[in-house]
Amino acid sequence: MSYRSLMYLPMVLALSLTVGSAAAAKKLYNVVEVPLAQISADLTARKVTSVEITQTYINRIASLNAPLHAVIMIAPDALDQAAASDERRAGGRALGALDGVPILLKDNLDAVGMPTTAGSYALVQNYPSKDSEVVRRLRAAGAVILGKANTSQFAGYRTVTGINGSPFGGSTNNPYDISRSAGGSSNGSSISAAMSFSAGTIGTETSGSIVGPSSLNGIVGIKPTIGLVSRRGIVPISLNQDSAGPITRTVRDAAMMLNVLAGSDRGDPWTVDSDAKRKDYVAALSDTALQGKRLGVLRIGEYYTDAIVPRYNEALKVLAARGAELVELPADSLSDSSVYTRTTLLHEFKEDLTAYLGGTPQAVKVKTLADLIAFSKTEPHERMHAMDLWEAAERTQGGRKNPDYIAASNEGKRVSTKDGIDRLLKDYKLDALVSVTAGPAWLIEPDGTASAYASFLSEHKAGDFPPSAINSAATAGYPVMSVPMGLVGGLPVGILFVGTAWSDALLISLAYDYEQASHARVPPPRALSGR
Secondary structure, eight states, rough: OHHHHHTHHHHHHHHHHHTTTTTTTTSSSOOTTOOHHHHHHHHHHSSSSSHHHHHHHHHHHHHHHHTTTOOEEOTTTTHHHHHHHHHHHHOOOOSSTTOOEEEEEEEOOOOOBBBBOTTOOOGTOOOSSOOHHHHHHHHHTTOEEEEEEEGGGGOOOOOOOOOSSBTTTTTTOOBTTOOOOOOOHHHHHHHHHEEEEEEEEEEEESSSSTTTHHHHHHOEEEOOTTTTTTTTBBBEEEEEEEOOEEEESSSHHHHHHHHHHHHOOOTTTGGHHHHHHHTTTTOOOTTTTTTTTTTEEOOOTTTTTTHHHHHHHHHHHHHHHOOOEEOOOOSSOOOOTHHHHHHHHHHHHHHHHHHTTTTTTTOOOOOOOOHHHHHHSSTTEEEEEEEHHHHHHHHOSSGGGGHHHHHHHHHHHHHHIIIIIIIHHHHOOEEEEEEEEESOBBOOOOOOOOOOGGGSSSSSOTSOOOHHHHHHHHHOOEEEEEEEEEEETEEEEEEEOOOOOOOHHHHHHHHHHHHHOOOOOOOOOHHHTTT
């Protein structure tokens, strides 16, 4: 695909959606609100073919994507992948529970056959020669790589004044109210999960970019422990904080996907312990998991507002009714770790992005952060947006060896781990923490407006921002998981489960028990009506 054709993505998408339609089976499978687990079971039982399911998702995207801008490209071989899965299954050679199941990827993951743009015109020719480890694992499990979902440019790391969506992929809109934000930066993945555009999706998070949009779009999102899932082949912000993770409509579906994603990878040294630490996350699902557990209740952060308190209290009642012992924690239980995050991410972004760009194809002309800045100052679609974070990152020296970086990294780890999350778990004898994930989706504001998602990355002093469970877990490298807890003013909100390192299976089990008792998810009306 040429640079010129990529400039007209809506047209390219529309064309790709029609390719292969005549070859697809006449019967189409109803995918609306059907869990990944059910799709997997129906494929196993030969009630439906992967081609039928894949074509149905393609048709659904063609019909409903336009006002949402969730999906930016369909894999040119999506139906061929599905046909290969059907052939394997017919021959008794199915590869597992995800064989034939269509999955959408956030557009910062390398997948052969599609460009990895990270929302930037600088990367329109970034056609990888090798899959990211996440995609390699999905393909090895037989999943159909359906296409790419929109994302905030470079996972939202460009400017502390917001860009809704990206210059390349367009502005995303919340499926519950298209005048409102879908969050960042895994917004396209989260909208797609909410709208049944695929069986499951992949997002990435540095600090809040899976669980935040999952909350705003009424679905389930997991950011795993750093090192559980490989980051090789993913456009980075920070290898100390980045992770890919599943975004789905149910906890079981997320667990099924994490079973495939988790594991050690020689291409990512941070994952050296993953094989020893990973669990069977589906086996961890239990509707008695909350019984006897002690959960620390956090009532902190900018999203803990009067509007959300009644819904949060209802969610806490469900936890208690399932046998959990709730422990109210003081408002100053956690310290604001974001004062250290700005310094650490500036150094890590320059170092880690330059390493990724250095491995891109020859056709990609930007090979350093300095190249990216220079390109974005002249390219018509890019030059209209600020890039204060990039420019500040470019000014850093020494990367992870810089004394200021080392001091900020050490202090951030201290306040978020042994003096933060781990201290609370130990002192109050807790199994996990719970908090509000995010508030209801806010009205979309013009690009350049101060961003709620990026403001904590601005220059500030300790205490300028309230402490955040998401930011603390991100700095610590600990897992977080958001599950729907209902609607506030017609818009979704989520409850956040937070744990210590490698407690992913515990969080999944607690979240599953809550989900099974609450049935709090309310799908977007447009997902059900088909218009």
